[in-house]
Amino acid sequence: xxQKTVKIGLIGLGTVGAGVAKILLxxxxxxxQKTGLNIELARIVDKDIKSQRPVKLxxxxxxxxxxALINDKSIDIAVELVGGxxxxxxxxxxxxxxxxxxxxxxxxxxxxxxxxxxxxxxKNNTCIAFEASCAGGIPIISAIRxxxxxxxxxxxxGIVNGTCNYILTNMTKKGLSFKAALKKAQQKGFAEADxxxxxxxxxSAHKLVIMASFAFGYEFKIEDVHIEGIESIxxxxxxxxxxxxxxxxxxxxxKNETDGTISLRVHPSFLHKExxxxxxxxxxxxxxxxxxxxxxxxFYGRGAGMMxxxxxxxxxIIDVALGNSVTTFNSLKLKGRSEIESKIGNIQxxxxxxxxxxxAKDEPGVFSKxxxxxxxxxxxxxxxxxxxxxGPENTVPVVITTHPTKQENIDKAIKQLTKATFIxxxxxxxxxxxxxxxxxx
Amino acid sequence: xxQKTVKIGLIGLGTVGAGVAKILLxxxxxxxQKTGLNIELARIVDKDIKSQRPVKLxxxxxxxxxxALINDKSIDIAVELVGGxxxxxxxxxxxxxxxxxxxxxxxxxxxxxxxxxxxxxxKNNTCIAFEASCAGGIPIISAIRxxxxxxxxxxxxGIVNGTCNYILTNMTKKGLSFKAALKKAQQKGFAEADxxxxxxxxxSAHKLVIMASFAFGYEFKIEDVHIEGIESIxxxxxxxxxxxxxxxxxxxxxKNETDGTISLRVHPSFLHKExxxxxxxxxxxxxxxxxxxxxxxxFYGRGAGMMxxxxxxxxxIIDVALGNSVTTFNSLKLKGRSEIESKIGNIQxxxxxxxxxxxAKDEPGVFSKxxxxxxxxxxxxxxxxxxxxxGPENTVPVVITTHPTKQENIDKAIKQLTKATFIxxxxxxxxxxxxxxxxxx
Numbered sequence: 001x002x003q004k005t006v007k008i009g010l011i012g013l014g015t016v017g018a019g020v021a022k023i024l025l026x027x028x029x030x031x032x033q034k035t036g037l038n039i040e041l042a043r044i045v046d047k048d049i050k051s052q053r054p055v056k057l058x059x060x061x062x063x064x065x066x067x068a069l070i071n072d073k074s075i076d077i078a079v080e081l082v083g084g085x086x087x088x089x090x091x092x093x094x095x096x097x098x099x100x101x102x103x104x105x106x107x108x109x110x111x112x113x114x115x116x117x118x119x120x121x122x123k124n125n126t127c128i129a130f131e132a133s134c135a136g137g138i139p140i141i142s143a144i145r146x147x148x149x150x151x152x153x154x155x156x157x158g159i160v161n162g163t164c165n166y167i168l169t170n171m172t173k174k175g176l177s178f179k180a181a182l183k184k185a186q187q188k189g190f191a192e193a194d195x196x197x198x199x200x201x202x203x204s205a206h207k208l209v210i211m212a213s214f215a216f217g218y219e220f221k222i223e224d225v226h227i228e229g230i231e232s233i234x235x236x237x238x239x240x241x242x243x244x245x246x247x248x249x250x251x252x253x254x255k256n257e258t259d260g261t262i263s264l265r266v267h268p269s270f271l272h273k274e275x276x277x278x279x280x281x282x283x284x285x286x287x288x289x290x291x292x293x294x295x296x297x298x299f300y301g302r303g304a305g306m307m308x309x310x311x312x313x314x315x316x317i318i319d320v321a322l323g324n325s326v327t328t329f330n331s332l333k334l335k336g337r338s339e340i341e342s343k344i345g346n347i348q349x350x351x352x353x354x355x356x357x358x359x360a361k362d363e364p365g366v367f368s369k370x371x372x373x374x375x376x377x378x379x380x381x382x383x384x385x386x387x388x389x390x391g392p393e394n395t396v397p398v399v400i401t402t403h404p405t406k407q408e409n410i411d412k413a414i415k416q417l418t419k420a421t422f423i424x425x426x427x428x429x430x431x432x433x434x435x436x437x438x439x440x441x
Numbered sequence: 442x443x444q445k446t447v448k449i450g451l452i453g454l455g456t457v458g459a460g461v462a463k464i465l466l467x468x469x470x471x472x473x474q475k476t477g478l479n480i481e482l483a484r485i486v487d488k489d490i491k492s493q494r495p496v497k498l499x500x501x502x503x504x505x506x507x508x509a510l511i512n513d514k515s516i517d518i519a520v521e522l523v524g525g526x527x528x529x530x531x532x533x534x535x536x537x538x539x540x541x542x543x544x545x546x547x548x549x550x551x552x553x554x555x556x557x558x559x560x561x562x563x564k565n566n567t568c569i570a571f572e573a574s575c576a577g578g579i580p581i582i583s584a585i586r587x588x589x590x591x592x593x594x595x596x597x598x599g600i601v602n603g604t605c606n607y608i609l610t611n612m613t614k615k616g617l618s619f620k621a622a623l624k625k626a627q628q629k630g631f632a633e634a635d636x637x638x639x640x641x642x643x644x645s646a647h648k649l650v651i652m653a654s655f656a657f658g659y660e661f662k663i664e665d666v667h668i669e670g671i672e673s674i675x676x677x678x679x680x681x682x683x684x685x686x687x688x689x690x691x692x693x694x695x696k697n698e699t700d701g702t703i704s705l706r707v708h709p710s711f712l713h714k715e716x717x718x719x720x721x722x723x724x725x726x727x728x729x730x731x732x733x734x735x736x737x738x739x740f741y742g743r744g745a746g747m748m749x750x751x752x753x754x755x756x757x758i759i760d761v762a763l764g765n766s767v768t769t770f771n772s773l774k775l776k777g778r779s780e781i782e783s784k785i786g787n788i789q790x791x792x793x794x795x796x797x798x799x800x801a802k803d804e805p806g807v808f809s810k811x812x813x814x815x816x817x818x819x820x821x822x823x824x825x826x827x828x829x830x831x832g833p834e835n836t837v838p839v840v841i842t843t844h845p846t847k848q849e850n851i852d853k854a855i856k857q858l859t860k861a862t863f864i865x866x867x868x869x870x871x872x873x874x875x876x877x878x879x880x881x882x
Contacts, residue, residue: 023591023734030593034658035772131588137735139588146587146765147572147580150464150755152471217475276741279720282882293464293752294578294742300717301738311734314591322772324587324765331476331763441723 005038006321009069009100011091012081013046013053013062016105016132019310020079022055024317031314037321043069054306070094077320079313080104089113096124101326103316105132105309108197111206115219115334127329129316134207135160135285137308138301139315144215144289145328151291153215155255157435160207162283162303163191163198164230164250169281172238172247178230190283190304200229201266204252212254212264215289218343219334220264226347228267237357237428240399244383246270246355247278251433261345269433270355277435288435296437347407353382353432354402354410358417359395359424366422370398373420377413379405395424401432446479447762450510450541452532453522454487454494454503457546457573460751461520463496465758472755478762484510495747511535518761520754521545530554533569537561542767544757546573546750549638552647556660556775568770570757575648576601576726578749579742580756585656585730586769592732594656596696598876601648603724603744604632604639605671605691610722613679613688619671631724631745641670642707645693649705652728653695657703659784660775667788669708678798678869681840685824687711687796688719692874702786710874711796718876729876737878788848794823794873795843795851799858800836800865807863811839814861818854820846836865842873 008024010017024041032038044062069075078095080102082088088109095102097120104110110117110133121128131141135158144153159165163185170181182199185191197203205225213220230250238248251269256262271278276298280286285303290296302308319325360366367386374381380403391397402410410429418426449465451458465482473479485503510516519536521543523529529550536543538561545551551558551574562569572582576599585594600606604626611622623640626632638644646666654661671691679689692710697703712719717739721727726744731737743749760766801807808827815822821844832838843851851870859867 019734027591027593027733031591033774035590036774037772137732138738139584142583142588143580146760147583147756148578148752149476149759150468150472150752152468276720279717291578291752292468293460293748293755295749297579297740297742299738299740302736307734308736311589311591311732314734315588318590319587322765322768324763324768327763327765331478333474333477 003032003036003038004321005040006077007040007042007075008077008079008317009042009072009075010044010079010081011066011069012083013044014081015306016309016313017046017081018053018055019306020081020313021057023310023314025055031318035318035322037318039317039321042075043072045069070098075100077101077103077317079317080106083108085109085112089117092117092128093120096120096126099124099126101126101129101320103129103313103320105130105313107133107203107206107210111209111222114210114213122330127320127326129320129325129329130210131316132309132312134210135287135299136162136301136303136305137311138285138287138299138303139312140211140287140299141214143299144211145332148289148291148294148297151293154290154292156211156215156253156287156289157277157433158208158211158252158285158287159249159277159280160252160285160287160303161198161204161250162285163195164204165280165285166190166283167199168230168233168248168250171233171235172242173281175235177235178233199231201227201250204250204266208252208254208264208266211287213334214332215254216262217334218340219336220340224264224340224344226265226267230268233268234428236397237355237430240357240385240397241270241355243385244399244401245273246432247273248430249277253433257345257350259345259349262343263345263347263350265347268430270430271433271435275435275437290436349406349408351404351406353404353434355430355432356400356402356427358398358427359391360398361422361424362390362394362396363422369420369422370417373416374400374413377409379409379413393424444473444477444479445762446481447518448481448483448516449518449520449758450483450513450516451485451520451522452507452510453524454485455522456747457750457754458487458522459494459496460747461522461754462498464751464755466496472759476759476763478759480758480762483516484513486510511539516541518542518544518758520758521547524549526550526553530558533558534561537565537567540565540567542567542570542761544570544754544761546571546754548574548644548647548651552650552663555651555654563771568761568767570761570766570770571651572757573750573753575651576728576740577603577742577744577746578752579726579728579740579744580753581652581728581740582655584740585652586773589730589732589735589738592734595731595733597652597656597694597728597730598718598874599649599652599693599726599728600690600718600721601693601726601728601744602639602645602691603726604636605645606721606726607631607724608640609671609674609689609691612674612676613683614722616676618676619674640672642668642691645691645707649693649695649707653705654775655773656695656730658775659781660777661705661781665705665781665785667706667708671709674709675869677838678796678871681798681826681838682711682796684826685840685842686714687873688714689871690718694874698786698791700786700790703784704786704788704791706788709871711871712874712876716876716878731877790847790849792845792847794845794875796871796873797841797843797868799839799868800832801839802863802865803831803835803837804863810861810863811858814854814857815841818850820850820854834865
């Protein structure tokens with residue numbers, strides 16, 4: 001077997017960057033033996049060259065000199081791990097124009113400017129590889145583009161934000177409040193000091209745009225995604241839904257709807273407790289993909305963290321070095337925006353199931369009053385739960401699950417219920433997602 | 442994007458073959474749009490050209506003329522779906538020597554003659570692609586070779602035989618006997634008329650040899666695998682173990698053991714009920730892979746059937762047509778037999794946990810007698826369960842789980858217990874497999 005030497009330049013020596021450096025420096029022998037590739041980490045650039053990192057670097061490898069890396073013609077592959085969408089975008093363009101392939105974990109950048117960057121890459125006969133941008137160590141991009149290539153993708157359901165899943169698992173299994181669960185996630189290192197992008201659903205939406213673009217073959221944008229986060233989830237609703245057999249997850253969904261549109265959405269979702277995704281706990285990620293030939297699949301693993309994400313980055317480096325990523329990248333064509341507009345579903349017209357919780361005044365006739373409002377709006381009740389005992393201000397919590405209902409009907413009913421004198425405050429409304437599990441019998 | 446036309450010859454128009462023909466004939470437009478590949482099914486060969494198939498073929502495409510296919514220089518990729526290890530082996534050699542790449546689902550052939558065939562392929566600058574040989578539609582070979590390429594693989598735990606999993610699920614969840622569950626599997630089309638290779642564990646072993654060879658980098662053979670099937674599993678043991686929190690699965694395991702050896706084994710395995718693989722039911726397959734960087738992953742989907750397996754075959758065709766499979770195939774080197782002999786673990790020296798069920802005479806002093814035999818053989822009891830009431834011939838079933846114990850100690854104890862006058866019949870002994878789940882807290 002012939003050997004091939006490939007030189008790597010790494011930009012950004014944070015947590016994941018240090019993991020990548022560690023694998024490239026410590027496992028190069030193993031990689032050479034397995035693949036015939038002599039992968040050589042040549043340069044590392046970071047603005048901080050002083051802090052201790054959990055990897056021992058050869059002297060002089062780490063510098064602040066980004067231009068030297070960009071201008072180094074001997075470097076074949078650049079690994080961008082600086083994050084963000086401003087500086088990183090310019091950097092990608094410079095690297096691609098200098099003839100380097102780029103490996104990245106930067107989901108925000110690709111979700112917002114990916115289509116432009118893919119064009120720059122194609123123009124320069126280079127490629128962008130981004131396995132690490134979605135679901136950490138889980139090889140989901142490879143599954144979508146290669147392993148399931150024979151399929152028309154029908155739906156993607158993903159738990160792709162480890163921070164949110166860790167928080168929801170701790171609320172569900174340990175009874176912590178949202179605030180306490182978030183604090184624990186931060187203490188354990190699963191949540192950033194500023195967790196906004198995670199808990200408001202935008203991080204999941206970034207990953208969804210990337211997965212859905214290559215699964216469905218369209219240049220999707222972040223604006224195509226309906227996004228709701230988990231900031232206002234109450235432990236009460238997790239408990240009531242548990243009694244009805246549901247578990248709460250933040251799902252990223254891309255789906256061929258029955259009306260011919262593709263819906264892209266991130267929102268808190270009640271899943272039936274027996275469903276495979278409902279059992280994905282802690283900081284784990286999982287993505288369930290439904291294909292026309294393969295049926296249901298699920299891919300499960302660590303969605304973040306130093307080594308799992310580094311695993312995906314280095315696997316990409318190997319695939320780029322072999323030449324496969326370039327071929328795959330060039331073979332995949334996404335349909336442009338002009339073909340997309342009519343395909344994007346409007347969440348207002350989708351017909352789905354809902355969980356509604358209202359605090360009703362504990363007095364005669366109330367039951368018939370709120371159920372009349374639901375009926376008047378064409379909402380059919382599937383299940384209901386009203387415990388004895390009172391909430392604040394002589395109210396009782398009433399929990400209702402609906403049959404499939406149009407979003408606009410639900411919105412109208414919630415508006416009327418919020419105004420009603422026999423209801424205290426605004427009702428809580430959370431979507432129920434019925435994942436079509438394949439029959440096991 | 443330029444178009445590339447690739448011609449396919451399909452040999453074997455059984456269930457999976459018909460699925461492959463269906464996708465190639467009906468989805469070629471979609472594949473062209475997605476990948477730029479114009480994949481053209483040119484010839485189909487089968488000895489039966491009369492039976493109705495669930496796909497409409499162009500006139501003249503299906504013939505009995507195998508030589509015409511082999512000698513057709515315009516065919517780039519041959520798909521072998523005839524199965525078996527005799528005729529199929531010669532066929533592979535002829536196809537590879539005629540310069541064709543071969544895509545196959547034939548696990549028995551690759552497990553028994555793969556190493557020889559890989560050499561023939563390399564010599565002829567062709568490749569063999571075999572995603573469909575393991576776990577049906579789940580892209581597990583791609584995950585091992587590409588998606589997790591940065592990792593040293595530490596262990597593979599697979600539920601890779603849908604027939605066995607369907608039978609065990611029906612025994613566990615519906616209380617069916619082994620015989621009744623097998624009959625149901627045959628009626629539903631999940632088990633062959635002759636299910637021997639499935640239920641005796643050999644089919645799982647074939648798949649394990651293929652997965653482990655590429656995960657660990659050795660030319661493993663079927664003789665390296667310790668194989669036990671599920672033929673003698675009794676519903677009683679499934680029920681007793683359930684009380685202790687265990688679920689029975691037929692697992693295929695390849696693992697770096699603590700003594701530096703790699704163990705390859707297929708055997709009935711009690712898994713803790715909370716473990717992800719314990720929840721894989723019906724004819725579904727799942728493979729959990731532990732990598733040095735990525736930690737725990739799991740890949741889940743349909744392990745057999747017309748369209749899921751066809752999904753894997755056609756995904757392979759696309760990857761071969763793009764040129765990626767050839768690159769990956771050529772880059773992977775397996776260490777030869779001379780380097781393997783000392784690496785293969787001997788199951789006799791492995792230290793694992795066990796479930797033992799014995800039918801003890803219901804008389805004073807018996808408890809101390811059998812527990813003395815266990816103690817004398819250095820077997821430490823972890824859990825025990827003895828229900829009141831009697832079995833046949835005034836016996837009671839006693840269920841014991843052990844702490845980690847050497848196989849040879851267990852074998853000695855079972856031999857002594859079988860001879861003992863206070864025990865009726867031969868005790869049942871089934872391994873407990875503790876899968877190191879990553880901490881979710």
